[in-house]
Amino acid sequence: xxNNIKMQTNSEDKPIISLKSVSKWYEDFQAxxxxxxxxxxxxxxxxxxxxxxxxxxxxRCLNRLEAHQEGQITVTGIELHxxxxxxxxxxxxxxxxxxxxNLFPHLTVLENCMAGPNWVRGIDQNEAKERAMxxxxxxxxPEQADKYPEQLSGGQQQRVAIARSLCMQPKVMLFDEPxxxxxxxxxxxxxxxxxxxxxxGMTMICVTHEMGFAKQVADRIIFMDEGEIVEQNxxxxxxxxxxxNRTKAFLDQxxx
Amino acid sequence: MFVDTVVEDxxxxxxxxxxxxxxxxxxxxxxxxxxxxxxxxxxxxVIGNPEKSGFFGRLAVSFVLTILFVANLLLISFARLKIQIxxxxxxxxxxxxxxxxxxxLEIAYIFSGQPSKIGLMISKGLFxxxxxSAVSILIATAIAIVxxxxxxxxxxxxYAIASxxxxxxxxxxxxxxIYLIYMGLPQLGFMIDAIPSxxxxxxxxxxxxxxxxxxxGIQSIPKGQWEASRALGFPxxxxxxxxxLPQSIPLIIxxxxxxxxxxxxxxxxxSVLGIWEIMFLAKKLGAKxxxxxxxxxxAAMIYWLLTIILEMIQARIERKYQQKT
Ligand SMILES: Nc1ncnc2c1ncn2[C@@H]1O[C@H](COP(=O)(O)OP(=O)(O)O)[C@@H](O)[C@H]1O
Ligand SMILES: [Mg+2]
Numbered sequence: 001x002x003n004n005i006k007m008q009t010n011s012e013d014k015p016i017i018s019l020k021s022v023s024k025w026y027e028d029f030q031a032x033x034x035x036x037x038x039x040x041x042x043x044x045x046x047x048x049x050x051x052x053x054x055x056x057x058x059x060r061c062l063n064r065l066e067a068h069q070e071g072q073i074t075v076t077g078i079e080l081h082x083x084x085x086x087x088x089x090x091x092x093x094x095x096x097x098x099x100x101x102n103l104f105p106h107l108t109v110l111e112n113c114m115a116g117p118n119w120v121r122g123i124d125q126n127e128a129k130e131r132a133m134x135x136x137x138x139x140x141x142p143e144q145a146d147k148y149p150e151q152l153s154g155g156q157q158q159r160v161a162i163a164r165s166l167c168m169q170p171k172v173m174l175f176d177e178p179x180x181x182x183x184x185x186x187x188x189x190x191x192x193x194x195x196x197x198x199x200x201g202m203t204m205i206c207v208t209h210e211m212g213f214a215k216q217v218a219d220r221i222i223f224m225d226e227g228e229i230v231e232q233n234x235x236x237x238x239x240x241x242x243x244x245n246r247t248k249a250f251l252d253q254x255x256x
Numbered sequence: 257m258f259v260d261t262v263v264e265d266x267x268x269x270x271x272x273x274x275x276x277x278x279x280x281x282x283x284x285x286x287x288x289x290x291x292x293x294x295x296x297x298x299x300x301x302v303i304g305n306p307e308k309s310g311f312f313g314r315l316a317v318s319f320v321l322t323i324l325f326v327a328n329l330l331l332i333s334f335a336r337l338k339i340q341i342x343x344x345x346x347x348x349x350x351x352x353x354x355x356x357x358x359x360x361l362e363i364a365y366i367f368s369g370q371p372s373k374i375g376l377m378i379s380k381g382l383f384x385x386x387x388x389s390a391v392s393i394l395i396a397t398a399i400a401i402v403x404x405x406x407x408x409x410x411x412x413x414x415y416a417i418a419s420x421x422x423x424x425x426x427x428x429x430x431x432x433x434i435y436l437i438y439m440g441l442p443q444l445g446f447m448i449d450a451i452p453s454x455x456x457x458x459x460x461x462x463x464x465x466x467x468x469x470x471x472x473g474i475q476s477i478p479k480g481q482w483e484a485s486r487a488l489g490f491p492x493x494x495x496x497x498x499x500x501l502p503q504s505i506p507l508i509i510x511x512x513x514x515x516x517x518x519x520x521x522x523x524x525x526x527s528v529l530g531i532w533e534i535m536f537l538a539k540k541l542g543a544k545x546x547x548x549x550x551x552x553x554x555a556a557m558i559y560w561l562l563t564i565i566l567e568m569i570q571a572r573i574e575r576k577y578q579q580k581t
Binding site for chain 2: 006065088089090091092095100102103104105106114120161165
């Protein structure tokens with residue numbers, strides 16, 4: 001416990017997330033193999049790789065939507081394991097945006113955004129509403145506040161999902177292919193929101209195939225294949241000078 | 257459901273269909289031979305004494321009935337949908353009355369006595385039936401929520417108890433459960449009155465069925481809703497209360513409404529415990545003068561009316577929840 005407090009109060013170059021030889025199995029299929037990774041506060045990470053390479057599994061382990069079986073995952077100074085008592089408080093500090101939005105269909109856009117702060121952060125109705133409206137402005141859809149999710153376009157829904165996560169004032173944001181379910185003309189509105197968020201200094205881990213976005217905001221790009229981190233580098237090095245053959249083949253495919 | 261925008265010709269307006277239908281109906285009327293009924297008497301100016309009219313009489317009666325039947329169908333087919341439904345309802349109801357009339361009943365018997373028999377059935381029986389059903393439904397709903405959560409949990413005890421419970425109470429006839437509770441519990445030293453045991457049996461039995469309905473309703477909510485809630489750091493109870501159950505309710509309401517209606521009628525089974533509900537009173541009041549059918553039919557009408565009211569309430573609630581989402 002003393003250890004945790006020390007890490008939390010430590011300076012910015014201490015990792016906010018760290019994985020030490022993490023492995024994960026689904027039944028007897030190994031989805032993650034010995035992953036080592038450290039992510040610093042305010043760092044922007046883009047994870048890419050072919051379908052089925054374990055990208056979703058990796059970021060879902062970071063808020064323990066999935067359990068890992070070997071190794072250690074430490075997030076905001078707290079180690080994630082199956083006997084932990086305070087997983088909900090850890091999750092409240094980690095925002096997650098899903099490919100399929102997963103908005104609550106029976107709540108209005110505003111209520112979706114107020115739910116977290118009001119129900120689990122214990123913030124009163126008025127303040128939660130103010131905060132929600134501010135974030136809906138930030139993602140540029142304050143005028144949709146009283147609509148239900150199904151009345152919105154995919155791009156709008158995904159921006160609401162981002163605002164909903166941000167309302168919890170998380171320390172880290174996880175994105176799992178946030179634009180993959182969108183019609184092409186709506187991709188950019190979501191990416192613009194994410195770029196702005198990155199510029200505001202949020203720590204972000206994004207699984208995405210949007211290489212333009214990666215070039216623009218990523219501090220580091222991680223390439224995964226078959227449950228392993230094959231290569232990681234700055235965007236310049238990653239695109240101009242890929243070292244591994246699997247990376248080259250992948251880049252040929254997505255950039256062509 | 258989607259009603260297609262292309263309308264097909266009505267089958268009834270095709271001569272070939274109409275002809276075929278008439279032949280079939282004629283055959284049916286001829287087979288069942290209505291010559292010795294009231295219809296035969298109506299036609300006696302044409303066929304003479306119905307009893308002696310023979311083949312010709314039987315054919316004539318069937319023929320007239322067929323014409324009436326097919327003409328009726330044809331006329332109704334021109335009406336608007338709402339009117340069609342209303343007319344068919346009324347006609348079927350009249351047929352039901354004719355069926356009851358053929359029992360040769362003594363209708364006045366129902367209203368005889370001081371207080372009148374029907375008054376007793378409504379003031380005492382109806383009240384008791386509604387009371388027992390309403391209390392049982394409330395308890396069954398509470399059981400169902402707990403049971404459904406237990407069945408979805410990965411706690412071995414909770415799952416085992418819940419699945420044993422649903423298996424047992426769905427596996428035994430309700431009548432048997434009523435006897436077992438009424439006669440079994442006193443063996444254990446719990447003295448239990450008739451009405452509480454009736455309520456216990458109905459609640460437990462319907463709680464078991466509704467557990468399955470609630471479980472299916474909860475399970476049909478997409479996994480993403482759980483994941484999004486979990487990712488926001490919501491605890492289990494909150495997710496269930498604020499996210500999952502509100503979305504399951506529109507799915508749960510129609511089958512639950514059916515259970516309510518079924519329970520209302522199954523509450524008649526507790527009459528075996530001597531509880532003064534509709535069914536018990538019907539049997540008791542009819543037995544005195546051997547006018548069983550009069551009182552049973554009265555009970556039937558009361559149950560039917562109650563059911564119709566419940567169906568209307570159910571339709572209302574369903575409509576309200578459909579608008580919301
Ligand atoms: N719930 C699961 N059960 C079994 N296997 C799974 C499950 N989820 C993912 N997998 C498998 O794990 C591998 C990695 O999946 P995933 O992390 O979703 O890949 P990606 O997001 O990179 O496409 C895939 O082979 C997939 O089939
Ligand atoms: Mg994926």
